[in-house]
Amino acid sequence: MSAEFHRIKRLPPYVFAEVNAMKAAARARGEDVIDFGMGNPDLPTPQHIIDKLVETVKNPRTHRYSMSRGVPGLRKAFVNYYGRRFGVELNQETEVIVTLGSKEGLANLASAISAPGDVVLVPNPSYPIHAFGFIIADATIRHLPLSVEGDFTANFMRALAHAVKHSVPKPVAVVVNFPANPTAKVVDLDFYAEVVDFCRKNGLYVLSDLAYAEIYFNDVPPPSILQVPGARDVAVEFTSMSKTYSMPGWRIGFAAGNATLISALSRIKSYLDYGAFTPIQVAATAALNGPQDCVEEARQIYKHRRDVLISSFAQAGWEIPSPDATMFAWVPVPEQYAHLGSNEFAKLLLQEASVAVAPGIGFGEYGDSHVRIAIVENEQRIRQAARAVRKFFGSGVQELKAVGA
Numbered sequence: 245m246s247a248e249f250h251r252i253k254r255l256p257p258y259v260f261a262e263v264n265a266m267k268a269a270a271r272a273r274g275e276d277v278i279d280f281g282m283g284n285p286d287l288p289t290p291q292h293i294i295d296k297l298v299e300t301v302k303n304p305r306t307h308r309y310s311m312s313r314g315v316p317g318l319r320k321a322f323v324n325y326y327g328r329r330f331g332v333e334l335n336q337e338t339e340v341i342v343t344l345g346s347k348e349g350l351a352n353l354a355s356a357i358s359a360p361g362d363v364v365l366v367p368n369p370s371y372p373i374h375a376f377g378f379i380i381a382d383a384t385i386r387h388l389p390l391s392v393e394g395d396f397t398a399n400f401m402r403a404l405a406h407a408v409k410h411s412v413p414k415p416v417a418v419v420v421n422f423p424a425n426p427t428a429k430v431v432d433l434d435f436y437a438e439v440v441d442f443c444r445k446n447g448l449y450v451l452s453d454l455a456y457a458e459i460y461f462n463d464v465p466p467p468s469i470l471q472v473p474g475a476r477d478v479a480v481e482f483t484s485m486s487k488t489y490s491m492p493g494w495r496i497g498f499a500a501g502n503a504t505l506i507s508a509l510s511r512i513k514s515y516l517d518y519g520a521f522t523p524i525q526v527a528a529t530a531a532l533n534g535p536q537d538c539v540e541e542a543r544q545i546y547k548h549r550r551d552v553l554i555s556s557f558a559q560a561g562w563e564i565p566s567p568d569a570t571m572f573a574w575v576p577v578p579e580q581y582a583h584l585g586s587n588e589f590a591k592l593l594l595q596e597a598s599v600a601v602a603p604g605i606g607f608g609e610y611g612d613s614h615v616r617i618a619i620v621e622n623e624q625r626i627r628q629a630a631r632a633v634r635k636f637f638g639s640g641v642q643e644l645k646a647v648g649a
Contacts, residue, residue: 254379260606263590267600278629280617281600283425283571287490287545290531290538297527306526310519313510314342314498318525321532322498329457330468338503339476341510344520346455346482346497349509351377352516353451353480353499356508358383363411365404365418365448369426369604369611374419374453386411388418389610392427392574397435401442408446418443421453423466426607426616427574428567430460436469443478449505450479455497458488458539460569461547470501480505487571488539489531496520496528546571549619549626556627560634564617573617574604581642586612588643596641597632 263281270277300306313319319336326332334340343349354377358364361384366375368387375385388403390396408415420439422431436452443450452469460466469479480501486492499509519525553573554564564575581589586603593615594600602618604611621629 251380251382254382255376260602262587263594263600263603266591266594270594270598275598277594277598277600278621278625278632279600280619280621280629281602282620283487283618284620285487285490285492285571286620286622287542289490289494292534292538293489293491293527293531296530297523300523300526306522308522310522310525312513312517312519314340314519315522315525315529318342318529318532321529322500325532326468326470326500329465330471332468332470334470334500335503339506340498340500341506341513342519342525343482343497343499343509343513344517345486345495346453346484346499347373348495349482349497349499350374350451350453351380352512353505353509354378354381354383356512357416357449357505361413363413363415365407365411365415367400367419367421367424368609369607369614370419371421371425371453372607374421375608383416386415387608387610390427391610392429396429396431397438400435401438404439404442408448414446415448417449417451419451419453420469421455423456423460423569425453425456425570426572426602426604426611426614428570428572430462430466430568433467433471436467436475437472440469440472440475440478444474448478449502450475452479452481452501454481455484456487456570457483459543459546459571461543461550462568466569476501476503478502480509485528485531488542489528490542491528491531494520494524494528496524546619549621549623552623552626553617553619553630556630557633560630561637562633571619573619574614575601575617576614577604578637580637582613584643586615590615592641592643593633593636596639597629597636599629599632 319340323334323336326334358381360382363384364378365386367390386407457466469475482499484497557564564573567573577589586605590601590603602616604614
């Protein structure tokens with residue numbers, strides 16, 4: 245009996261696996277690892293959301309199957325959020341669906357709209373599910389190599405036009421993600437307008453990941469692609485409760501926009517799940533409808549951590565570009581370690597400084613000159629990490645050594 249399953253063969257070994265294994269082994273030895281590797285929010289879920297969950301779960305009627313598309317109250321609350329935040333009016337019956345986090349929504353939509361051999365355009369570097377959701381669905385990925393340097397909009401549109409011109413068959417969709425994971429890049433509404441105009445003219449769908457819409461540090465909040473007139477002709481957008489309300493384990497997100505894509509996602513999901521646990525959906529409704537000072541408080545915490553990270557690591561000899569949004573910093577591998585590549589550098593940093601970061605190559609080969617730092621440790625731990633990094637840089641160690649050697 246063969247164990248060479250077709251879809252599994254299309255998935256490379258998990259790039260983060262080596263760092264994660266080293267991290268687990270270090271902790272097993274009793275080492276104190278400062279973990280900037282995974283974008284796993286450490287802030288507690290606001291109390292009023294927890295209270296609503298507890299209140300609702302006491303009603304046994306909520307223990308039954310829920311609705312795959314999401315309970316009506318939650319979809320209505322999300323529609324109201326989009327109206328308040330973006331000035332976008334959505335139809336909760338045809339243009340909105342609740343997902344089990346944005347990751348599940350993206351993966352299931354990939355399955356819904358892809359046929360074997362279909363071409364999908366994905367930026368590189370990018371969050372892994374943006375590419376691998378389609379790879380699992382037997383589509384073909386064409387990467388759009390991206391750099392945060394120079395005229396980003398012009399470079400993106402040039403790469404997009406080139407990919408469409410030279411792809412056979414013609415691409416069916418392009419993925420965009422801003423504020424971006426891992427690069428923290430932010431775009432404006434003019435960027436989205438150019439993308440929408442191009443995709444309408446060339447018959448491409450646009451899948452926009454807006455999971456970090458509320459984690460921003462400038463005066464102007466990130467826009468939604470759905471603010472562009474005509475965007476709903478081609479675009480669907482994914483958002484998440486995970487970062488905004490510190491609810492990562494609750495697994496609640498949304499897809500909104502193009503009715504054809506929402507219908508396709510709804511049909512796929514109807515075969516796969518009965519929706520999130522009803523009390524979680526009711527609590528998520530309370531989050532969207534309730535006081536929003538918790539969102540601003542979380543934003544200020546991340547902003548302060550960002551500033552501490554930049555200042556303390558600069559003193560340690562590692563210059564970190566200041567991100568305008570997200571809970572990540574996209575950081576060049578220091579020049580003296582550039583020959584190692586991001587994965588070996590991340591392993592060395594963990595071994596010598598007990599500081600874990602995500603190697604940039606895990607987000608695509610064009611990310612190999614960087615690592616991603618998730619700002620999920622408090623100020624004291626960030627300063628502790630900076631001291632360890634400074635000591636490591638001063639040690640002159642340039643390569644991994646066997647543990648115990």
